[in-house]
Amino acid sequence: MKRPTMPRSAAFILLAIVICSGPSAHAQVTAQRLLESGKEPQNWLMYSGDYAGRRFSALDQVNTSNAAKLVPKWAYQTMAGGKFETTPLVVDGVLYGTGQDDRVFALDARSGRPIWTYQQTLPPDIRPCCGRVNRGVAILGDKVFVATLDAHVVALDSKTGSVVWDVNAAEHSKGYSFTLAPLVIKNLVLVGISGGEYGIRGFIDAYDAATGERKWRFHNIPGPGEPGHETWEGDSWKTGGAPAWITGTYDPVTNTTFWTTGNPAPSNRGEGRAGDNLYSNSLLALDPDTGKLKWHFQFTQHDEHDYDATQVPVMIDDGDRKLIAQANRNGFFYVIDRTNGKLLSATSYAKVSWSSTKDAIGRPVPDKGASPTPEGNKVCPGAFGATNWMSPTYDPQTRLFYVTAREQCDIFSTAPQSYDAGHAYYGSAYFPNDEAQPFWGALRALDPATGKLKWEWKHNSPSWAGVLSTAGGLVFTGDAEGNVIALDAASGKVLWHFQCGSSVFAAPMSFAVDGKQYVAVAAGSALFAFALP
Amino acid sequence: MSDGEIWQVIAYLRSVEKKASAETAGNAAHGKELFYGTAACGTCHMMSGKGGRLGPDLSSVGGSRSFEYLVESMRNPSKRLAQGISEPLKDFSQEYETVTVVTADGTKLIGVVLNEDNFTLQMMDTREQLRLLQKDKLRSYEKSRESLMPAYDQKMLSDKDLQDLIAYLLAVGAQ
Numbered sequence: 001m002k003r004p005t006m007p008r009s010a011a012f013i014l015l016a017i018v019i020c021s022g023p024s025a026h027a028q029v030t031a032q033r034l035l036e037s038g039k040e041p042q043n044w045l046m047y048s049g050d051y052a053g054r055r056f057s058a059l060d061q062v063n064t065s066n067a068a069k070l071v072p073k074w075a076y077q078t079m080a081g082g083k084f085e086t087t088p089l090v091v092d093g094v095l096y097g098t099g100q101d102d103r104v105f106a107l108d109a110r111s112g113r114p115i116w117t118y119q120q121t122l123p124p125d126i127r128p129c130c131g132r133v134n135r136g137v138a139i140l141g142d143k144v145f146v147a148t149l150d151a152h153v154v155a156l157d158s159k160t161g162s163v164v165w166d167v168n169a170a171e172h173s174k175g176y177s178f179t180l181a182p183l184v185i186k187n188l189v190l191v192g193i194s195g196g197e198y199g200i201r202g203f204i205d206a207y208d209a210a211t212g213e214r215k216w217r218f219h220n221i222p223g224p225g226e227p228g229h230e231t232w233e234g235d236s237w238k239t240g241g242a243p244a245w246i247t248g249t250y251d252p253v254t255n256t257t258f259w260t261t262g263n264p265a266p267s268n269r270g271e272g273r274a275g276d277n278l279y280s281n282s283l284l285a286l287d288p289d290t291g292k293l294k295w296h297f298q299f300t301q302h303d304e305h306d307y308d309a310t311q312v313p314v315m316i317d318d319g320d321r322k323l324i325a326q327a328n329r330n331g332f333f334y335v336i337d338r339t340n341g342k343l344l345s346a347t348s349y350a351k352v353s354w355s356s357t358k359d360a361i362g363r364p365v366p367d368k369g370a371s372p373t374p375e376g377n378k379v380c381p382g383a384f385g386a387t388n389w390m391s392p393t394y395d396p397q398t399r400l401f402y403v404t405a406r407e408q409c410d411i412f413s414t415a416p417q418s419y420d421a422g423h424a425y426y427g428s429a430y431f432p433n434d435e436a437q438p439f440w441g442a443l444r445a446l447d448p449a450t451g452k453l454k455w456e457w458k459h460n461s462p463s464w465a466g467v468l469s470t471a472g473g474l475v476f477t478g479d480a481e482g483n484v485i486a487l488d489a490a491s492g493k494v495l496w497h498f499q500c501g502s503s504v505f506a507a508p509m510s511f512a513v514d515g516k517q518y519v520a521v522a523a524g525s526a527l528f529a530f531a532l533p
Numbered sequence: 534m535s536d537g538e539i540w541q542v543i544a545y546l547r548s549v550e551k552k553a554s555a556e557t558a559g560n561a562a563h564g565k566e567l568f569y570g571t572a573a574c575g576t577c578h579m580m581s582g583k584g585g586r587l588g589p590d591l592s593s594v595g596g597s598r599s600f601e602y603l604v605e606s607m608r609n610p611s612k613r614l615a616q617g618i619s620e621p622l623k624d625f626s627q628e629y630e631t632v633t634v635v636t637a638d639g640t641k642l643i644g645v646v647l648n649e650d651n652f653t654l655q656m657m658d659t660r661e662q663l664r665l666l667q668k669d670k671l672r673s674y675e676k677s678r679e680s681l682m683p684a685y686d687q688k689m690l691s692d693k694d695l696q697d698l699i700a701y702l703l704a705v706g707a708q
Contacts, residue, residue, distance in 0.1 A: 083622060384624075438625060460651045461625055480623045481650035497652055503622040524622075 042512035044090045047181035052315035053249035055393040057510035061517035063472030067486045067495040074112030076527045083131045083505040084522040090511035098134040102148045116161035120148045127175040129197040136181030147178030147191045165212035174421045185288040192244025196262040199239035199425035216291030228278035236273035239419045241265030242280035246310040257288040262308035269414045269427025276301040281309040295341035327403040329385030347451025350386035372412035382410030391466030391507040400445045406462040408439035455492035466507020478504025564701025589615045595706025610680040635672040
């Protein structure tokens, strides 16, 4: 049973929005609008703000000269516990977000007042590895799309929250789940599965936005007879993980969608799955119409440290060079030619001990001595990685890439473990090493042209917040202590901060309504919106 | 992981948990005399509502920590700083770090960090005064992982007295 609810006053609110917002309000979100999202910076039409995954807002009303005056304008409480990871969308004055346990909400973006809410009724035997989280929706036409912890993809009416269609993608009790925000390309809704900790066989799906019919599935682990299948030992491919739990990006010029994949399973035991384990920890270039693989690039071969490559693959145009930049969980900052998958550079941006050499194409390769051992082996980055799923941002004005980095090494151990469907499948345990100094993190500004650090701003403790850059010369992020922070994008100087009361586990975004720019971010159980007085 | 497996893991963890045991401890009554007397532990630590506030409350530590941990905490308190406040969703608890600040008016304060973020500091000074400070208003701010607690070597605390103190911690912790 699904529970859409709509306050009695919702119809009046909707009417008011239409009247106040002029003729463009609630125009259909067409595929063309998504392609040209840069033409309407007042809206935030997809998870990363644009198809390039830059998480850059062209709004500049809030800028380096006035950011210190930002004040909270409203807060929306989900009243749910756990990590609140959403990046909301804003379309013509309506904000669409998701909360813990697959809540979905539509708000008046001016006031934060709810228009409708929906919550997926989740069965008791779902298998979320890392929190009952959801990172957001996608939108097309008059539908918003959410992918849920019970491995369903659901289309909701954007004006009422009513279910239009609901399809089941996989068996949730075996560890399959969705946590990411879908990506709409043309008439298709693309999603990637979570569950690398449960020995799933990862995939990326595309569904017809109108009907929910599945149009294609790309298995992130090749089956028998397919190229790459030979990189798995025996039947290990059947339970080899390789999920795709972060939203991809899209290059309309070449009609290519880029997705990144997670760890092979069991995550910390390579024995029994000899080989590179394609396409775990990889960047995939897919034809969005067919799901056919154009090329791939694997960041970490035969991973034994849970170094998911599930960081947004950010598209950067540098003159004639068409690039993808990714600060990977394994501690290297990769720059790749997105027309062919050729690696251009791989530079460490955090402490790294798992790889000291590179192969013929410049890829860092794992050191033999870095493998987990029964007694435990200290390796950097630690299990949470040098970064994780938190979104980075690329600012085309400073031409810098900003990423939340973490400095922590862990002790990786390993032990035999049999696969048991629906049960955690790590083949290991890890624990923090006994260093005297506490672990720490930083917001780092990297130059994609050189891979070098331009500046960093140290967090009090490691942060799980993503980063937003804006045309106002600002970057926004958050910290584990509950602060939302605005910094000068060029220098890293802090210009403003606000204490939200609980850790920020989401990336900020920006939108405008009635000519006023807002910056919104989730923290604790609340979504906050900030603007100038 | 099923509920049954979770309980199996909990049972395992409990089975390997090292607590101070009666066999390794000494005279609890004498330990109490030391705590509030010559060892001066009670100057900074509270037991059952009596004592100081600068260090962590030790009322339950005897029921949850190993003998080795308790010995280390007294002989070498800086090796592993005690943990203070934990906040939901935050990866690490605040530790009892030592902090020295000089306020805008030139006042020098030494104490322990109760909590902090990049912009504010909540500390207790050595006179047990709460100090709630904005970092950008301070003349100076310095943290140290050297505990304010002295390292109780053999001259300050014999092995027998240490055993007695642990016996006292154990007796209260078992309540």
